[in-house]
Amino acid sequence: MNILMHACCGPCSIVPTRSLKGEGAKITALFDNPNIQPYTEWVKRLEALTLHMERENIALLPPEPYDLVPWLRRVVFKENARCALCYEVRLAKAAAKAAEGGFDAFTTTLLYSRHQKHDLIRELGEKAAREAGTVFLYRDWRPGWSEGVAESKRLGMYRQQYCGCIYSEMERYLGNIEAER
Numbered sequence: 001m002n003i004l005m006h007a008c009c010g011p012c013s014i015v016p017t018r019s020l021k022g023e024g025a026k027i028t029a030l031f032d033n034p035n036i037q038p039y040t041e042w043v044k045r046l047e048a049l050t051l052h053m054e055r056e057n058i059a060l061l062p063p064e065p066y067d068l069v070p071w072l073r074r075v076v077f078k079e080n081a082r083c084a085l086c087y088e089v090r091l092a093k094a095a096a097k098a099a100e101g102g103f104d105a106f107t108t109t110l111l112y113s114r115h116q117k118h119d120l121i122r123e124l125g126e127k128a129a130r131e132a133g134t135v136f137l138y139r140d141w142r143p144g145w146s147e148g149v150a151e152s153k154r155l156g157m158y159r160q161q162y163c164g165c166i167y168s169e170m171e172r173y174l175g176n177i178e179a180e181r
Helices: 011-022 039-055 069-075 079-101 118-132 142-154 166-180
Strands: 002-006 026-030 105-108
Touching: 002 011, 002 079, 011 026, 011 039, 011 142, 026 079, 069 079, 079 105, 079 118, 105 118
Parallel strands: 002 026, 002 105
Antiparallel strands: none
């Protein structure tokens, strides 16, 4: 199977790539994450993913230039729905690229994280696939969470401390401040 794998970062790609390779899949990675802020964070995540894809001998499609404005326009004043909107835009892009590139299916490393809204990702991935005329490959990679964390540390990968958007960064720090009180 020829799979396009949307990847949010290097650490989250470890378990999905091993799993898909174990199934005999040919993988091509796509880094399309307009939600990641600031630009320096986006660069760090892209660099970590690029190094991991090189180690795994997996092609990484050239990323589009960093463009935060459309994503912000999509979520501003809709902060409570931002995750769904964020998943939707990234999965739609992956589905379109999969259809254009003649891939058998597409998937996402978001399905690895136990911090993501798994059922919503699956629903939006399947919707994006229908609209683009392709297939969404669903896998629950969360059982490999600890293995992936340990491996990313062993490899010395850059490990981000928040999902990607400025809202998630704020919640991370506000949560820490609240916990300290």
